[in-house]
């Protein structure tokens with residue numbers, strides 16, 4: 001196979017779930033998991049229909065499980081009616097009303113516990129406020145908010161009245177906010193005066209004002225939460241304070257029952273080219289995916305304290321902060337500030353303070369915290385933690401091993417969860433009580449998810465360790481429904497590659513001898529060196545395995561002889577070399593990679609920087625790095641970069 005993506009990573013370590021973990025787990029062994037797989041295989045629709053009936057509370061039952069007549073526009077649980085906020089809140093009130101739903105901590109360290117009863121009331125009240133502002137079922141509401149309980153309250157309140165929310169991450173610029181307002185045609189924006197991050201005020205309202213100055217004419221109301229308390233300007237006829245909007249509203253709000261397929265939210269994701277896509281999710285199918293994955297992968301129990309550190313501006317903050325754990329009746333932790341404020345042990349201090357049992361974060365955070373040394377986590381009692389998770393990027397085996405030993409004290413399973421904004425919920429991950437883990441692998445697909453590795457023609461690649469295209473071969477309940485306002489783009493991006501038959505995830509991956517999946521990187525980022533197709537993940541992982549390297553990103557730079565030459569951007573542990581040059585180290589790293597992977601993967605050039613450019617969810621912006629390596633002008637949106645000064649270093653100019 002000439003177009004195969006070559007794999008070079010060899011990882012032999014295998015960790016069995018501990019007996020103590022398995023004994024109490026919902027899925028305690030491989031045999032139980034096999035039963036679920038078998039059931040999904042024998043009767044795919046029956047498998048999901050049973051779960052939908054049992055796990056969701058319906059206002060009106062559905063008749064048809066899956067309607068494929070308009071593929072790739074699949075409809076799940078047609079005819080069914082329900083309300084998502086009812087499923088996340090009301091149904092816990094009778095038995096668990098006083099249980100804590102949200103433990104909230106702000107950057108200054110103030111804490112607050114919110115019970116299910118109180119959250120329900122707050123959601124009802126804000127839902128009534130939205131109605132009073134003229135928001136109706138189907139209207140779009142933009143959130144541009146801090147990571148505080150009111151963000152979840154707003155999302156749930158929209159769901160309660162059938163309004164469609166779209167969260168815009170608080171770090172995005174006025175221009176990006178305006179683009180999203182215009183694409184959704186939003187009637188209202190919910191924002192805050194500002195919030196603290198790293199001790200600095202983020203000017204949410206001022207940015208929102210700017211966005212509405214340059215466009216966004218559909219917006220009739222801006223609801224402003226008082227959070228930072230600093231001075232901002234209010235536009236009389238348009239803006240209303242959150243607390244004023246809540247005056248005179250009732251404590252009860254009868255849920256608006258919606259059809260299973262009613263859009264719950266839109267979330268924008270920027271692909272490698274073109275404008276961001278408004279990924280549209282459904283109500284019933286989405287919640288079923290979020291809930292089942294929460295139960296299977298995080299093995300949520302009655303007494304768990306679940307902390308997913310993701311912002312609600314990211315899909316992870318939707319499925320594993322705002323919806324999945326609440327539908328499961330769990331207790332979640334929300335934190336508003338930066339991970340290293342006031343110090344690099346903020347996460348560990350909070351795990352200790354709130355007795356967190358399940359901790360879920362991104363590889364970029366793990367690598368950053370690892371770099372700060374073991375003393376910081378070792379200062380804290382982390383014995384409450386029983387399960388660790390990671391999401392967002394391939395995790396390099398070094399970081400995985402550190403996470404396991406220093407945070408998990410060799411006791412906790414690590415769930416490496418692969419999924420996307422588009423998939424709505426986790427698709428691949430080890431079921432922690434049943435599946436043995438390998439550092440760097442997301443292991444197996446969840447029950448009812450048909451993942452495979454395909455070649456260009458759509459045939460399964462059955463030979464082990466041959467890289468190909470990751471695809472999902474059957475529709476699943478929490479899948480995206482379309483791209484808002486651009487249905488053709490939905491078809492072109494996800495379905496046209498395999499002639500409408502399979503969903504193309506856009507990642508390259510391989511399966512090993514045990515059938516475990518290993519993500520190799522985005523297809524768009526695959527390098528082509530002298531005809532060898534190499535994923536980014538394995539080369540980066542080899543670089544990071546060197547004791548002096550903290551982070552690495554590799555890209556292909558056009559090269560006359562080899563087609564592409566490997567260009568590496570490296571962040572060292574400790575100081576960056578003078579002027580970003582260290583010839584001796586560069587030679588050493590080239591040799592190192594050659595030894596670890598092979599001479600073909602040797603970087604032609606290495607540039608040292610203090611940081612790598614990342615999206616707000618922590619993904620390396622490799623397309624931006626390609627532009628920089630080729631010394632071209634930057635056309636991408638860099639407004640979300642934490643440290644713009646870094647661009648000069650990356651260009652080799654400082």
Ligand code: 7RM
Nearest residue numbers: 391392393394416417418419420421507519
């Ligand atoms: C949840 C999320 C999706 C892309 C996806 C991958 C990468 C996510 C993992 C991963 C390797 C993982 N949604 N990705 N999780 N790669 N291992 N466990 O991140 O839409 O923002 O990004 O992220 O490339 O396609 S997302």
